[in-house]
Amino acid sequence: MDLQGQNGLDNTFRESWRNRGVVAWVVAGTLISFYTLLYFGGDLGLNDVPALNFDVWAQAIGLPSRWHLYGLLYTVGVVGGGVYYLRKHGNSRYNKYRIAVNVAVQVLLAFTLPLVMALFGQGSYYFSYLWPLAWYDFHPGHLASIPAAVAVWTLGGALVLAPLMAYRYGKRWYCSWVCGCGGLANTFGDPWRHLTATSTKSWKFEKVAVHTVMFIAIGSTFALFLDAFAGDRLPAFHRIVDGGQWWSVKRLYGYVVGSILAGVIGTGLYPLLGPRVWCRNFCPMAALLGLQQKLGRFQITVKPDMCISCGNCTTYCEMGIDVRSYAQSNESFTRSACVGCGMCAHVCPRGVLRLENLTRKRNQGDKARQGLPVVNL
Amino acid sequence: MRVVIIGNGVAGMEAALEVRRREPLWDITIISEESDHFFSRTALMWVFSGQLSHQCIEPLERDVYERLSLQRIRARAVGVDVEAKRVLMAGGREPVPFDQLLVACGSKPRPGPWPGSELAGIGNFVTHQDLAWYEAEVHGGPSRGGPPPNADAHLPFSTPDSPYRKRDVAAEARGRRARDVAVIGGGLIGIEAVEVAHAAGLHPRFFIREEWFWPMAIDRAESTWISERMRAHGVQVHLEENVERFEGERSVERIVTDQGSYQADAVVVAIGVVPNTDFLRGEGDMPLTLDRFGGVVVDERLETSVPGIFAAGDCASVRWFNGAVRPEQLWYTARDQGRVAARGLLGDTAQRYARGHWYNSAKLMDIEYTTAGLVNFHVEGERNWFFEEKGPVRSTSRIVLSGDRVVGFNFLGRRWDHAVLIRFIEEHRTLSYVLDHLNEARFDTEFVPPLHIPMEARLRGLSEGPAPSALPQPVAPPAV
Numbered sequence: 065m066d067l068q069g070q071n072g073l074d075n076t077f078r079e080s081w082r083n084r085g086v087v088a089w090v091v092a093g094t095l096i097s098f099y100t101l102l103y104f105g106g107d108l109g110l111n112d113v114p115a116l117n118f119d120v121w122a123q124a125i126g127l128p129s130r131w132h133l134y135g136l137l138y139t140v141g142v143v144g145g146g147v148y149y150l151r152k153h154g155n156s157r158y159n160k161y162r163i164a165v166n167v168a169v170q171v172l173l174a175f176t177l178p179l180v181m182a183l184f185g186q187g188s189y190y191f192s193y194l195w196p197l198a199w200y201d202f203h204p205g206h207l208a209s210i211p212a213a214v215a216v217w218t219l220g221g222a223l224v225l226a227p228l229m230a231y232r233y234g235k236r237w238y239c240s241w242v243c244g245c246g247g248l249a250n251t252f253g254d255p256w257r258h259l260t261a262t263s264t265k266s267w268k269f270e271k272v273a274v275h276t277v278m279f280i281a282i283g284s285t286f287a288l289f290l291d292a293f294a295g296d297r298l299p300a301f302h303r304i305v306d307g308g309q310w311w312s313v314k315r316l317y318g319y320v321v322g323s324i325l326a327g328v329i330g331t332g333l334y335p336l337l338g339p340r341v342w343c344r345n346f347c348p349m350a351a352l353l354g355l356q357q358k359l360g361r362f363q364i365t366v367k368p369d370m371c372i373s374c375g376n377c378t379t380y381c382e383m384g385i386d387v388r389s390y391a392q393s394n395e396s397f398t399r400s401a402c403v404g405c406g407m408c409a410h411v412c413p414r415g416v417l418r419l420e421n422l423t424r425k426r427n428q429g430d431k432a433r434q435g436l437p438v439v440n441l
Numbered sequence: 442m443r444v445v446i447i448g449n450g451v452a453g454m455e456a457a458l459e460v461r462r463r464e465p466l467w468d469i470t471i472i473s474e475e476s477d478h479f480f481s482r483t484a485l486m487w488v489f490s491g492q493l494s495h496q497c498i499e500p501l502e503r504d505v506y507e508r509l510s511l512q513r514i515r516a517r518a519v520g521v522d523v524e525a526k527r528v529l530m531a532g533g534r535e536p537v538p539f540d541q542l543l544v545a546c547g548s549k550p551r552p553g554p555w556p557g558s559e560l561a562g563i564g565n566f567v568t569h570q571d572l573a574w575y576e577a578e579v580h581g582g583p584s585r586g587g588p589p590p591n592a593d594a595h596l597p598f599s600t601p602d603s604p605y606r607k608r609d610v611a612a613e614a615r616g617r618r619a620r621d622v623a624v625i626g627g628g629l630i631g632i633e634a635v636e637v638a639h640a641a642g643l644h645p646r647f648f649i650r651e652e653w654f655w656p657m658a659i660d661r662a663e664s665t666w667i668s669e670r671m672r673a674h675g676v677q678v679h680l681e682e683n684v685e686r687f688e689g690e691r692s693v694e695r696i697v698t699d700q701g702s703y704q705a706d707a708v709v710v711a712i713g714v715v716p717n718t719d720f721l722r723g724e725g726d727m728p729l730t731l732d733r734f735g736g737v738v739v740d741e742r743l744e745t746s747v748p749g750i751f752a753a754g755d756c757a758s759v760r761w762f763n764g765a766v767r768p769e770q771l772w773y774t775a776r777d778q779g780r781v782a783a784r785g786l787l788g789d790t791a792q793r794y795a796r797g798h799w800y801n802s803a804k805l806m807d808i809e810y811t812t813a814g815l816v817n818f819h820v821e822g823e824r825n826w827f828f829e830e831k832g833p834v835r836s837t838s839r840i841v842l843s844g845d846r847v848v849g850f851n852f853l854g855r856r857w858d859h860a861v862l863i864r865f866i867e868e869h870r871t872l873s874y875v876l877d878h879l880n881e882a883r884f885d886t887e888f889v890p891p892l893h894i895p896m897e898a899r900l901r902g903l904s905e906g907p908a909p910s911a912l913p914q915p916v917a918p919p920a921v
Contacts, residue, residue: 067834068856068886071807073640077584078491085585157888264502367884368860370802372772373451373500374484379493388500409886411492413804415811415856418884 070411071155082255088335096332102134103323128182135175138248142170145251158406162240166247174244189214192242195222196281197349199317204292227356233421234362235353236404245326245343249382250405253339257382257407260338266384270344270401274351277321281348284313321346340382344401354400361422362404368394370416377408377417391416442467444786445528445537447518448545449473450482451772452754455779456543456786461509463787470537472528474517474595474605476569478503483772485572486633490640494586515591516598519720523728523747532598541749541786544737545779548714548755548770549604553625557687562611562619563708566634567604574608578619578707579641581612604717611692611707619706623696625684626711627654632805634709635676644675646703648682657817662827663837663853670806716756716768732758736768741793743782751785753778762796763818798866800859813862814849816841826872826902828894830854836892840872847875855892856884872903
């Protein structure tokens with residue numbers, strides 16, 4: 065096996081379940097029903113039916129709550145999908161290391177650790193999720209209630225580590241290596257990655273949607289802080305932000321962003337719209353890291369005049385980036401959406417693309433390239 | 442001003458975009474028999490396997506023609522009336538008048554010379570229609586990505602000799618998909634046809650006339666590895682075997698060579714391509730001059746023997762990097778020529794087509810291939826330095842020297858930046874300088890260990906004389 069580049073050819077478009085066939089619709093329907101029950105079973109009054117109450121299911125197999133059952137299923141998805149992915153693309157070292165880290169983070173940090181802590185009667189902490197993805201992390205009440213060391217990680221991870229890493233290595237360090245959403249997308253969701261829309265229209269929607277959610281996530285966090293310090297003096301404000309009604313900012317954000325956009329739509333539509341619907345269009349963390357990436361050193365370098373415009377890169381970009389448009393115009397680029405999964409470089413039959421963290425040395429290489437004759441125009 | 446472009450491929454489309462960029466109001470008409478949309482011909486193999494759909498291999502969004510008001514005619518051009526300035530069309534279509542014309546009609550497959558070539562089940566792998574035929578033989582039809590839009594729209598306006606005609610599918614007559622696929626011709630299209638048949642679960646036979654696969658581009662040692670890989674995948678590689686005829690009732694059943702007779706349900710003939718310029722010979726006194734290769738003769742501005750008519754891409758005979766003048770069937774040169782021809786159409790008299798250094802890359806059965814400069818050219822005082830890496834990465838590196846100067850590179854198994862390699866050549870570097878700095882040209886993906894060349898390999902790798910090559914008069918590979 066070669067350590068880079070795709071081995072063998074895929075038969076993606078010859079498989080019905082990967083192309084919105086009956087099985088795909090059934091899987092999507094199942095996922096959407098599952099998430100609806102998981103998040104809204106109580107609100108919909110369905111928890112009284114034991115068969116539809118995941119807490120009952122969880123207890124039946126000895127897990128403390130529905131969230132641990134969800135964690136178990138999620139972990140099975142990541143591990144199973146990881147095996148599928150590695151069998152297909154694991155010849156490449158980048159893919160192998162990346163998916164191994166994804167699976168390890170899911171199994172250890174996102175599932176085992178919280179479960180063990182819950183079994184010992186401790187609070188559960190999910191160290192691999194950072195604000196603003198873990199929007200709840202920055203609630204003043206939550207911050208005040210957690211141990212100091214955890215609070216340091218929560219604040220330092222989100223405000224110092226994440227931006228620094230994104231600057232140095234691009235947002236991929238998080239979105240494609242660590243994050244659970246990205247982990248599920250790149251394992252369980254991988255068979256559907258070609259379904260991500262690449263049209264100009266989808267890009268226009270993405271730009272507006274993802275940055276809107278980002279501003280809402282940041283703004284609402286500020287609002288919660290303001291409420292914590294001045295809520296007594298501003299009763300109307302307090303009512304809007306954290307009054308306990310379903311339409312209060314605190315609960316509405318959880319419903320709309322956390323449950324509907326990330327869960328029901330984000331994961332439920334994997335088999336129909338590709339695995340990064342949430343990450344691309346709605347995740348506030350991806351948007352924030354994307355801006356940091358844009359200023360940082362990560363780029364996809366394009367070899368000049370080698371692209372044959374075959375379209376493998378664009379088709380297999382799960383974020384809907386038209387990579388080919390850059391490759392065929394000899395433009396190295398950094399797109400804020402890019403999660404650095406490396407698939408464009410992996411499937412490129414001519415080795416035109418390379419993910420790079422630019423260093424001084426590499427820049428010298430680029431300078432050397434500038435002396436090259438550009439053929440004709 | 443009315444500009445007509447014959448051909449919707451990379452040269453024609455690139456020219457159309459360039460003309461439109463400068464002249465928003467000119468009438469631009471693109472005549473294409475093959476397809477409604479510009480697509481990447483080099484990507485047909487992935488459509489076959491199902492890795493890509495037809496829409497995936499279209500580099501521009503489908504609304505580009507409307508958006509840039511480029512008119513399209515989906516029909517076969519059968520001649521050019523230079524006096525009356527109009528393109529003659531098949532199927533009783535009105536001739537298309539022009540003020541300026543660009544001929545960018547590309548290549549067509551070189552037909553096989555063997556008896557029985559007219560049998561159903563024998564085809565090529567160059568056009569959309571070839572793809573549809575081959576898919577029908579092996580897969581029973583297109584993938585869930587579907588056929589290209591309006592796949593048959595050109596049929597009423599075509600001719601029986603068109604490379605875009607519809608093929609008879611032997612699988613339909615037989616009532617069974619092809620199991621025994623044979624591919625003739627040891628070049629890039631050949632190995633692609635083999636690779637997709639293998640991906641479809643078959644064990645194709647690969648008939649190669651030469652001593653080893655692709656001798657124009659790679660030497661014996663390099664090729665051995667590729668043949669090994671093909672055989673490991675279950676491909677039956679027949680080297681130095683000459684096809685003599687095909688046998689069968691109405692569909693092909695057997696392929697007979699100088700060494701045996703083999704069952705065959707479908708045969709892909711991939712022995713190269715020739716300029717698709719027969720239609721320019723058609724009408725009596727030919728206005729445009731063609732050369733012995735069938736290429737349209739052009740000057741350095743890519744203008745033909747008739748002022749106001751230009752030619753670009755596979756159909757034009759251009760000056761190669763080594764000075765030879767003949768058609769060059771390559772993606773990136775066609776694109777450059779399209780742009781240069783567009784300047785000519787726009788009235789720019791200064792723009793010249795100047796070919797830079799030779800370079801290319803490909804993938805041969807999962808093995809990455811990069812080349813730059815003069816390889817297999819038997820240059821004056823040639824010596825070859827060769828190193829085979831068999832660690833975690835398997836690779837071969839060949840560096841060609843003329844005297845003390847490095848003039849060419851041939852790499853398998855790793856990714857390299859040809860731009861840096863060409864810089865080494867232009868800077869007239871020595872072998873030891875290049876070996877010291879080789880990793881500057883590295884383009885491997887992350888975590889792939891860099892190429893390490895032990896000191897003794899540096900010293901021992903150099904052999905006197907040229908690498909063994911089958912061709913006395915080498916030419917650069919007719920690559921996609």
